[in-house]
Amino acid sequence: MNYEQFLNMIPEATLVAILLIVFCTDFALHKDENKLSKLWTVTVGALLLQTCLLFGLQEPAEAFGGIYVTTPMVNVMKIILTAGTLIVVIMSRTWLETNQKYTGEFFMLILSTLLGMYMMMSSGSFLMFFLGLEMASVPLACMVAFDKMKKDSAEAAAKYILVATFSSGVMLFGISFIYAATGSLYYDNVAGALTSTPLTIMGLVFFFSGLGFKLSLVPFHFWTADTYQGAPTPVTGYLSVISKGAAALTLCIILTKVFGSMVDYWNPMLWIVIMLSITIANLFAIRQKELKRFMAFSSISQAGYIMLAVIGANAQAGATALTFYVLVYVVANMAVFTVISAVENNGGNTQMSAYNGLYQTNPKLALLMTLALFSLAGIPPFAGMFSKFFVFLAAVNGQNADPFWPYFVVLVALVNTVVSLYYYLLIVKAMYIKQEANPLPAFATDSATKISLVLCTAGICFFGIVSCIYEWISAAAL
Numbered sequence: 483m484n485y486e487q488f489l490n491m492i493p494e495a496t497l498v499a500i501l502l503i504v505f506c507t508d509f510a511l512h513k514d515e516n517k518l519s520k521l522w523t524v525t526v527g528a529l530l531l532q533t534c535l536l537f538g539l540q541e542p543a544e545a546f547g548g549i550y551v552t553t554p555m556v557n558v559m560k561i562i563l564t565a566g567t568l569i570v571v572i573m574s575r576t577w578l579e580t581n582q583k584y585t586g587e588f589f590m591l592i593l594s595t596l597l598g599m600y601m602m603m604s605s606g607s608f609l610m611f612f613l614g615l616e617m618a619s620v621p622l623a624c625m626v627a628f629d630k631m632k633k634d635s636a637e638a639a640a641k642y643i644l645v646a647t648f649s650s651g652v653m654l655f656g657i658s659f660i661y662a663a664t665g666s667l668y669y670d671n672v673a674g675a676l677t678s679t680p681l682t683i684m685g686l687v688f689f690f691s692g693l694g695f696k697l698s699l700v701p702f703h704f705w706t707a708d709t710y711q712g713a714p715t716p717v718t719g720y721l722s723v724i725s726k727g728a729a730a731l732t733l734c735i736i737l738t739k740v741f742g743s744m745v746d747y748w749n750p751m752l753w754i755v756i757m758l759s760i761t762i763a764n765l766f767a768i769r770q771k772e773l774k775r776f777m778a779f780s781s782i783s784q785a786g787y788i789m790l791a792v793i794g795a796n797a798q799a800g801a802t803a804l805t806f807y808v809l810v811y812v813v814a815n816m817a818v819f820t821v822i823s824a825v826e827n828n829g830g831n832t833q834m835s836a837y838n839g840l841y842q843t844n845p846k847l848a849l850l851m852t853l854a855l856f857s858l859a860g861i862p863p864f865a866g867m868f869s870k871f872f873v874f875l876a877a878v879n880g881q882n883a884d885p886f887w888p889y890f891v892v893l894v895a896l897v898n899t900v901v902s903l904y905y906y907l908l909i910v911k912a913m914y915i916k917q918e919a920n921p922l923p924a925f926a927t928d929s930a931t932k933i934s935l936v937l938c939t940a941g942i943c944f945f946g947i948v949s950c951i952y953e954w955i956s957a958a959a960l
Contacts, residue, residue: 490543491550493536493560494600500528501593508586518585522575522930525589529568536561540958544606548668551606554958555801559731560600562805566724566812567596569937573820574716575930576827588628592720595621599728603735608657608667611732612650615696619646622725626713638712645695645705653692659685669740678744686741686748696729697785698778700758710778715826718774719819722781727808730788734804738797752793753887757894759786764901773822773832773909777815780858783902784811787873790895793888794879801959803869803876806952810857810869813941817854820934821847828925839921840913847927848913850935855906857942860899865946870899872952 488495507524511517540554571592578585598617605611623646627639661667663682664675676682694702710718737748763782770776788811791804822832824847830836841848857866877892878885927935945951 487545490545492539494597496532496535497597497600500532501590503528504589504593518578521585525571529564529571533561533564533568536564549607549610550604552604556603558955558958559603559727559805562809562812563599563724563727567592569816569934570716570720572930573823573934576928577714577716577823591621591625602732603728606669625717626709628717629714634712638709641705642709649692649695652688656685656688656692673740676743683747686744690751693729693733697726698782699755699785700762703782706782707775707778711772711774715819715823719816722777723812723815726785730804730808734792734801737792749793752789753891756786756789756891759783760895760898764898768905771834773834777818787870787895790873790877794876796879798959799876799879802956803872805955807869807873810865810945813938814854814857814866817850817935817938817942820931820938821851824927824931830922834912836922837909837912838916843921843924850939852910853939853942855909859903859906864942868946
């Protein structure tokens with residue numbers, strides 16, 4: 483074997499090195515009273531260096547006969563997901579103080595699932611894709627069950643692993659159909675041999691259904707609310723943005739690169755799923771009184787908006803809009819979950835009623851929560867408005883043969899944007915307008931929470947107006 487090929491897998495190789503460093507540090511500090519602080523510092527520093535390293539890797543690379551393929555676009559998404567993971571690790575500091583015995587395990591699990599996402603996005607074969615997907619899914623189930631003494635956490639993990647197992651089986655069933663029809667698992671070979679036969683159409687449907695579970699698109703979304711509610715808050719934040727971004731880009735790559743010749747079959751599927759995801763999720767979000775369940779339905783709706791970028795005929799514009807949307811979604815959603823975690827760690831709970839009168843006692847947290855919710859709703863001048871504009875533009879870009887349905891899907895999404903504004907404002911109303919006899923007392927947030935909120939708020943305010951960010955992503959999509 484030519485081991486020099488590992489030099490073309492620098493992101494994955496360095497992440498494995500970080501995993502080993504965290505493992506050895508955890509082992510060396512097992513009796514240290516300041517284990518959490520030291521291990522957290524090592525992990526944060528390592529992820530920060532990894533993020534900086536990825537900025538220097540903008541060239542396409544290939545290894546092991548094409549089973550591993552990476553592009554500048556994939557590297558950009560790796561940067562976004564690594565930065566998002568860094569924010570999750572930073573915000574989890576206070577929560578981990580109640581789970582100090584398992585601090586090392588948490589960091590190793592989150593790094594392992596990030597490694598799986600790296601492999602999934604850089605796959606050049608369905609075999610590598612599936613291995614990466616499972617490498618990401620299994621540690622996630624462990625993270626969901628991390629509060630093992632809580633019934634809700636164990637129940638959430640059980641539901642997640644059962645659905646993940648079922649969706650993987652459905653996906654493998656579809657991949658087996660593709661292999662039977664083309665005789666290969668490599669993306670390039672499959673794309674060259676693919677024809678629109680009943681076998682390949684069934685393979686496409688099963689494959690899309692399996693990945694639809696990972697993205698929690700309607701009607702594959704039933705696990706989402708229960709899992710989000712039961713998982714620890716930092717894990718819920720990680721589930722809602724990092725895993726969704728990796729799955730969305732991978733689905734975009736496979737649909738356009740492998741199933742490009744069958745666009746007339748998968749585009750109508752996407753139209754239906756997008757409209758159902760956005761509409762049903764918005765209607766159910768209005769009824770929620772528990773904030774993490776509320777954010778679960780918000781995340782289902784946001785997944786529909788992300789996939790809007792894929793239905794356009796211009797692949798470059800679609801990939802750029804999708805990646806930019808994920809970037810903005812990461813900072814906005816993590817800001818919300820950081821505030822939820824701060825409230826939860828200081829005597830509050832995740833019921834919406836716990837936020838009644840929050841502005842009276844904690845005005846800064848209420849303001850930051852409002853900015854994040856406005857960005858998720860797409861209110862200008864925050865970054866969420868620009869990200870929605872770009873996915874709407876990508877969805878109708880280059881539609882010549884059948885212009886009606888893409889425009890109709892975008893119209894449905896626009897109407898639902900108004901609906902989403904209503905339910906996001908329910909939280910704002912609770913914080914600013916509803917009076918509470920005994921509101922949550924004032925508390926000072928720790929430095930880790932402040933760092934997380936500063937990073938997220940800066941992204942919410944500036945990602946939309948600093949044009950070089952979008953141009954950087956667009957150049958990578960070429």
